[in-house]
Amino acid sequence: MPIVLDEVAFDYPDGTPAVESVSLHVKDGERVAIVGQNGAGKTTTVKLMNGLLKPRSGAVTVDGESTANRTTAMMAQTVGYVFQNPDDQIFTSSVQSELEYMPKYLRWEEVRRDERVARAVALCGLEQHLETNPNDLPIAIRKFIAIGAILVGECRYIILDEPTAGLDVPGLRLLNSLIDHLQTEGIAVVTITHDMRFVTESFDRVVAMAGGTVVADGPCEEVFADDDVLKRARIRRPEVAQLVRDLGIPTTALRLDDIVHKIP
Amino acid sequence: MALATLRGVSFTYAYTNEPALRDINLTLEEGLLYAIIGPNASGKSTLCALLRGIVPLFHEGELTGSAEIRGRNLFDWDPAELSREIGYVFENPFTQISGIKETVFEEIALGLENLGMPSDEVIDRVEQVVEQLELGALVAKNPNELSGGQRQKVAFASIIAMDADVIVIDEPTSQLDPESSDAVFAIIANLKKKGKSIVLVEHKMDLVAQYADRVIALNGGRLVIEGPTSEVFTSPLLNASDIARPAVTDLAEALAKVGRPLARTPVTRAEAADLIRARMKGGPRANRSR
Numbered sequence: 321m322p323i324v325l326d327e328v329a330f331d332y333p334d335g336t337p338a339v340e341s342v343s344l345h346v347k348d349g350e351r352v353a354i355v356g357q358n359g360a361g362k363t364t365t366v367k368l369m370n371g372l373l374k375p376r377s378g379a380v381t382v383d384g385e386s387t388a389n390r391t392t393a394m395m396a397q398t399v400g401y402v403f404q405n406p407d408d409q410i411f412t413s414s415v416q417s418e419l420e421y422m423p424k425y426l427r428w429e430e431v432r433r434d435e436r437v438a439r440a441v442a443l444c445g446l447e448q449h450l451e452t453n454p455n456d457l458p459i460a461i462r463k464f465i466a467i468g469a470i471l472v473g474e475c476r477y478i479i480l481d482e483p484t485a486g487l488d489v490p491g492l493r494l495l496n497s498l499i500d501h502l503q504t505e506g507i508a509v510v511t512i513t514h515d516m517r518f519v520t521e522s523f524d525r526v527v528a529m530a531g532g533t534v535v536a537d538g539p540c541e542e543v544f545a546d547d548d549v550l551k552r553a554r555i556r557r558p559e560v561a562q563l564v565r566d567l568g569i570p571t572t573a574l575r576l577d578d579i580v581h582k583i584p
Numbered sequence: 585m586a587l588a589t590l591r592g593v594s595f596t597y598a599y600t601n602e603p604a605l606r607d608i609n610l611t612l613e614e615g616l617l618y619a620i621i622g623p624n625a626s627g628k629s630t631l632c633a634l635l636r637g638i639v640p641l642f643h644e645g646e647l648t649g650s651a652e653i654r655g656r657n658l659f660d661w662d663p664a665e666l667s668r669e670i671g672y673v674f675e676n677p678f679t680q681i682s683g684i685k686e687t688v689f690e691e692i693a694l695g696l697e698n699l700g701m702p703s704d705e706v707i708d709r710v711e712q713v714v715e716q717l718e719l720g721a722l723v724a725k726n727p728n729e730l731s732g733g734q735r736q737k738v739a740f741a742s743i744i745a746m747d748a749d750v751i752v753i754d755e756p757t758s759q760l761d762p763e764s765s766d767a768v769f770a771i772i773a774n775l776k777k778k779g780k781s782i783v784l785v786e787h788k789m790d791l792v793a794q795y796a797d798r799v800i801a802l803n804g805g806r807l808v809i810e811g812p813t814s815e816v817f818t819s820p821l822l823n824a825s826d827i828a829r830p831a832v833t834d835l836a837e838a839l840a841k842v843g844r845p846l847a848r849t850p851v852t853r854a855e856a857a858d859l860i861r862a863r864m865k866g867g868p869r870a871n872r873s874r
Contacts, residue, residue: 358733
């Protein structure tokens with residue numbers, strides 16, 4: 321059962337529209353990247369998906385149920401949202417206690433809790449840091465703590481808001497393998513990102529937004545082939561994809577590994 | 585006079601065991617754009633903070649070796665004077681924004697007011713920066729209500745307004761979309777043209793390749809290599825240290841691996857395009873002759 325946004329509108333507190341007539345769906349195990357300029361309505365859209373925001377008009381349903389009828393706490397069990405700034409999310413004094421906070425709050429049995437925490441620790445590479453205060457760790461590791469805390473829950477949809485900002489090569493590698501792993505578990509991953517190389521390496525579908533509306537929604541190859549969409553959403557092709565385009569090489573390939581074979 | 589001369593500099597933050605910087609020997613010249621690159625926790629932010637004296641004057645710890653900033657030992661600087669000479673934009677805009685001003689306009693003006701600048705001059709200067717960074721729509725907003733990307737631009741604007749000779753920026757574009765990132769780098773390039781010295785930390789290697797004069801690569805607190813941008817990005821030392829390179833440099837390496845190397849290794853898209861175009865024109869014979 322999917323997340324469905326049907327003709328959704330939402331206004332900022334000062335009354336200016338943040339998103340207008342947005343319709344899209346996210347299916348089980350899908351990997352969807354939402355792209356567009358700062359202020360395009362990306363964060364509002366994902367906050368509507370997990371019920372942090374309720375629409376002014378239109379409907380948001382998750383697994384067939386309207387988010388309007390469910391509390392934020394209930395929704396957080398289904399659609400996990402990892403904040404852009406990990407410090408908006410992390411609040412306890414050790415990595416271990418941060419990861420255990422939710423299961424303890426929900427009074428999970430110890431076995432279930434330990435199993436879920438161990439899985440999150442392994443997926444996020446946090447083995448070395450369990451006793452450390454998150455504030456003493458660099459931002460890249462704090463980002464994985466924030467992701468880990470969400471993964472402890474049994475969400476079937478995970479939203480990652482700007483996960484690659486500030487990550488280095490090993491961090492990106494870990495993030496990509498984490499996303500691959502979630503797909504094998506049938507968990508859908510939705511990301512907001514400005515990193516187009518990340519989009520084309522790890523995601524199947526792109527939703528391009530501009531001015532609070534969806535201007536394109538489709539497979540990466542299709543969306544990145546459309547100059548008009550790129551212009552309207554003010555986004556770029558990944559560097560090497562733009563290079564082959566500049567050279568007039570006829571291909572819609574986007575990933576570096578594929579492009580290598582297209583260059584004469 | 586050099587912007588900074590570091591001789592055998594190591595720094596360990598108070599209450600930690602591992603040094604954040606280890607035996608750094610480095611001379612930074614004035615009037616250039618330096619990019620500091622490296623994995624997380626490699627010492628990039630600490631090096632930035634050292635150039636501005638935040639380490640060790642504010643964040644305490646043990647500094648060994650000698651650090652000279654603009655010809656004067658770091659410890660001989662008056663912190664307030666150093667803060668006027670060297671503008672510093674924090675990595676996390678949430679750290680920098682004062683939280684005590686109710687509008688973006690006042691936030692950008694705060695540093696100038698602290699310098700004791702007459703208010704009509706402050707207003708002029710803020711208006712210029714607002715125009716330059718296209719912040720017009722935000723000036724009346726509360727800084728605490730801005731998005732991450734907007735805050736980052738405001739933090740940047742506050743420092744640009746100060747008009748220091750040297751500007752140190754820890755990750756100016758981490759939360760910005762590609763268009764805004766380009767705009768920030770265009771402004772930085774323009775500042776350099778006006779004679780400013782710029783030192784910045786950046787993870788977007790395509791932008792570094794395009795704009796930086798020289799690159800400082802760090803790993804585990806040690807200097808891996810410092811040199812002209814294209815020399816650093818094509819150095820085997822980088823790859824061995826797991827430091828990201830421009831996408832076209834990765835592409836060139838992938839082409840070499842499948843037995844079709846380019847004539848030389850490009851670091852910018854324009855260079856890569858020229859090299860591939862030359863090969864396409866030359867046809868298969870030109871390829872063979874190489």
